[in-house]
Amino acid sequence: MPEQSSPQRRGRLFRFGSGLVALLAVAGYLVVQYVTGGSGGPGCKVVSGKGDGASYEFTPEQAVNAATITAVGTARGLPERAVTIALATALQESALRNIDYGDRDSLGLFQQRPSQGWGTPREIMDPTYSAGEFYDHLVKVPGYTRLPLTVAAQRVQRSGFPQAYAKHEPDASLLAAALTGQSAATLTCEGRPGATRASGADGVRAALVRDFGRDVLAPAAAQVDASPSSASTPSPGDTAPSPGDTAASAPSPGTSATTAPSPAAPATTAPSPSGSAGDGGRTVTLPVPPGTPSAGGRGPDQRGWQLAHWAVANASELHIARVAYGGREWVAGSTASEWREAAVAGTAGAERAAETVRIVTMR
Template sequence: MPEPSLPSKRRGRLFRFGAAFVVLLAVAGYLVVQYVTGGAGGPGCKVVSAEGDGAEYEFTPEQAVNAATITAVGTARNLPERAITIALATALQESTLRNIDYGDRDSLGLFQQRPSQGWGTPQEIMDPAYAAGKFYEHLEKVPDYTRLPLTVAAQKVQRSGFPDAYAKHEPDASLLAAALTGRSAATLTCEGRPAATRAAGADAVRAALVRDFGRDVLEPAGAEVGAAGTPSPSASAPADSEPGTVTLPVTGDKGAEAAGRRAGPRGWQLAHWAVANASELHIKRVSYAGREWVAGNTDSQWQATDAKASADAGDGAGAVQITTGQ
């Protein structure tokens, strides 16, 4: 004799309960991933216009790191902001500023460069600093590229099947370039929740600075840089630094000197670079020019630091201080 089955209504309630439980688990898992990775799956960073026109662009920590690298490589080559805007717009179109390992035919990376077309090996192209350098190398060969429409300049490098597609990214790329070159002060912020999968500490920050800007970026801090891009054992940190802190004195900032100010584009570029890399490198605080950004704040805005401390530090404009979570 067959066993009696559950009433259909009860079976329905159990099914709905089970389905709801699975959904709750999925949502909880998603929220945990977002917290741990700094919101890599959605906007966690924002850049705003310094012109007071309300323009802004929201992007993810992953995109922020790549945009900061593209910009740093460009300024290390002494290229103008227009070149960086062209590069950022191109990467926004080609990969949405994500270092993807796939594309049309053998296209790879931020700029969808093809090994078969002589852009480099797959491993090289997947290195954002290398890929950005190769893009700039080709862009510099375009006559009068700074005077060309962005679509024309980008197309002469990329040879895309959709040459007009770069135009729609110019406003966002311009905002990013202004912030990441340091021309627009205190305009880039991120939530900055530290990731759990990357090395942390001052040495990791120094290595990333060298990767993006070149070895000269650490010279003002008095650090001797080894062949691997990390400070040598004999290098001593500045006397006022603390464990887990990188202090970058900003000297020779021509933009600031010309305007009669101590704080200038070079300092703000380094400060914004640190904020963009906050999730990747476990950076919890960045200070410059009497302002401070702290990871994990609700609004993650740049705030004025203590007035007396700022005065004692010469308004804080003489150095960028990056404090890590370790």
């Protein structure tokens, strides 16, 4: 006669079955996130420019928010240390995710509270606004660049766990070095397409204006290249700026990009080079003239790498296929998503490539 299962055995089988179902559900979620380009797992990586082997892996969602926090800081002319403090704070408060919940009425990247005067819930949920608010408070802390990071952050946040910020300083430093352009070709992403923002050249331009302010498009007439092939590439200054894209209409470095005017009409278009891989969409070209200091006094090379890394960080969100600067290029979906030497024909072509950031969209 078959032995009847005991209540204990049935309980164990039930728990095992429940655990297996939960495990399969999590596995399925991660697969979907991977296929759709969601933020369920790391898709980006930043490495140290010092050759010490340090690295940090993070998700496309975190990359977009880190790039915005950095752009807002540098647009105000703030030093890399300010950006590092801001990034470490956001890592602790929200893991660099723009969450709509928190302790009491805390919201957003920095868990700012409407009831404490940080802004309305809608404003705080805007990463550009919330980053600006953080910097507004940080610069009022006397000698903040010389203070330990956890002390500077705590003077702004008034957290119940003031020592928690310190553990994020190494990762925040890596991110700040890459996203301010201090270290070249150190940030990569897989570039799986997302679906949360407008894509194409107009989407890239709008995101640039939102994060950096309108003057990011003003130097030497930032242009949008059409996809049909042609025999040669126009030089950075060959295209006139669109109405409203001049430096005269740009906000001051201290102005939040959320208050900037809406993006101007599409820039004048010009053909892309013949046979360029990845130019099946459209290309936003951002000239970085030699000898011209950028926002915050940064030199052109650092400014160029800041814009290039910003584009890679936004690759999934904005459907960016390729980014090129300084004789190197990043291509979405390539092996290890690494920066590689770009193939540029002729000396003149190499000079133009070194002086412009080219952002090629997937469509």
